[in-house]
Amino acid sequence: MQIAIYTRISEDDEHLGKGVQRQEQDCRGLVTRLEWSGEVSVYKENDTSATRGKRPVFERMMADAHAGQIDAIVFWDSDRITRTPREAEDVIDLVTTRGIKVIGFHGDDLTTSDGQMLFRIKITVARNEIDKMKRRIRRASDQRAADGQMAGQTGYGFKRLEGGSVSLVPEQVVVIQDAARRVLEGASLRQICMDLQKRGVSTPGRGSTWNTTTLKQLLLRESLAGLRRHRGAVVGELHESIPRILTVDEHERLKAILNDPMRRTAPVGRAPKYLLGGIARCGRCGGVMRRAVGRMTTTKSGGSKRQPPSYVCGDCYRVRRKQADVDALVEGIIAGRLQMPDAAQLFVTGDPIALAEAQDAIEAIDARLANAADMFAAGDIDGGQLARITERLRADRARAAADLEAALPGAVPADLMGDAAAETWAALSMDSKRAVLSTLVTVTIMPSGSGKAFDPATVRVDWRS
Numbered sequence: 001m002q003i004a005i006y007t008r009i010s011e012d013d014e015h016l017g018k019g020v021q022r023q024e025q026d027c028r029g030l031v032t033r034l035e036w037s038g039e040v041s042v043y044k045e046n047d048t049s050a051t052r053g054k055r056p057v058f059e060r061m062m063a064d065a066h067a068g069q070i071d072a073i074v075f076w077d078s079d080r081i082t083r084t085p086r087e088a089e090d091v092i093d094l095v096t097t098r099g100i101k102v103i104g105f106h107g108d109d110l111t112t113s114d115g116q117m118l119f120r121i122k123i124t125v126a127r128n129e130i131d132k133m134k135r136r137i138r139r140a141s142d143q144r145a146a147d148g149q150m151a152g153q154t155g156y157g158f159k160r161l162e163g164g165s166v167s168l169v170p171e172q173v174v175v176i177q178d179a180a181r182r183v184l185e186g187a188s189l190r191q192i193c194m195d196l197q198k199r200g201v202s203t204p205g206r207g208s209t210w211n212t213t214t215l216k217q218l219l220l221r222e223s224l225a226g227l228r229r230h231r232g233a234v235v236g237e238l239h240e241s242i243p244r245i246l247t248v249d250e251h252e253r254l255k256a257i258l259n260d261p262m263r264r265t266a267p268v269g270r271a272p273k274y275l276l277g278g279i280a281r282c283g284r285c286g287g288v289m290r291r292a293v294g295r296m297t298t299t300k301s302g303g304s305k306r307q308p309p310s311y312v313c314g315d316c317y318r319v320r321r322k323q324a325d326v327d328a329l330v331e332g333i334i335a336g337r338l339q340m341p342d343a344a345q346l347f348v349t350g351d352p353i354a355l356a357e358a359q360d361a362i363e364a365i366d367a368r369l370a371n372a373a374d375m376f377a378a379g380d381i382d383g384g385q386l387a388r389i390t391e392r393l394r395a396d397r398a399r400a401a402a403d404l405e406a407a408l409p410g411a412v413p414a415d416l417m418g419d420a421a422a423e424t425w426a427a428l429s430m431d432s433k434r435a436v437l438s439t440l441v442t443v444t445i446m447p448s449g450s451g452k453a454f455d456p457a458t459v460r461v462d463w464r465s
């Protein structure tokens, strides 16, 4: 007699004490009690959920049974051998069409029609329970996302306190912020991993070694910037009680750098520049306003739609205003003021020639950095050469950027004043606009009222003396 014992371990078995070992012991005990003799083969399935995924061992056993290699099957409980009505019918078929004895340790006896009926009922009820549980979990998880609560696992950098609120793990926050800053400055993931390893910093996962994949996944996690991911998409922001580790702006820049295949080895951090990002202040807390991508919102018809980009306070997150509205207002005010006859008084003298030189230098360096990355990607130079080239170029770039900074505030083209002011302003590079703007004014974005429309009075533009 060929006897098959089928055991299956699943997620919650460990703490329920239903280990696969115990299932097998029980089944062997049943074989002895039934006084069956013959060769026993154990089909041991190791899966994580009763209804998800494939069960190759179960399928192999069914195939063996159909091939005439099995005379009897012993299983532990009905929810071990199958949990879908269809699989239950397949098992019952073995009895009715092939005469195979199928017996369960917990009293299932599929060799009788009463036993078959009970087996069907048990499977149906179990199936129903699973469906109910799934619906419950799904509803709860939708609700958590809608409330801006974190998903079950808070992940590296955060910890869940008793009572459910989320707080930061300071030493992990330092690791994340430091790594993010270095990536934005152009360091490679590999270099950062080596440094973390050398310093003996423990990893987010189970392993003891930092690797670039883990670090990349960690840095790209939306929750670091207070964004809530749900069912594969960012659906909004986390509740404001959950602290942020990175700004949305930093998150976007990290994404741009780390997802760019050409920059994989030696990404060059280049911050996208927006007129008032890092310049405008929050009227509520005095924090610096950052430019942020639009939130995803749900439309009345149930679809999702991305809101336009905005400036948002990087400190309190309570003040937010549509970027296009603020930019248009501030640019209008500045261009208007520059057209007035006394506009020249607004500026201290600068060095336009040094500015142009520094800008040219930066452009040339960026082109060479990109070129080096291309050569590396094409196999013309090796990683060591690339590292040496980029290290040198980055030092050059930092110097040129400092020159640019020094030449900037006063470096205003003559025709930025008077009649052509608006036109000249519009033609300025974003760097120049930002420099001129911060020379001339401070911009403060005040909390808005309840109204939906943009109120220009909520953006304060103050002229510097």
Ligand SMILES: [Zn+2]
Pocket (backbone or CB within 6 Å): 282, 283, 284, 285, 286, 287, 313, 314, 315, 316, 317, 318, 319
């Ligand atoms: Zn604020």
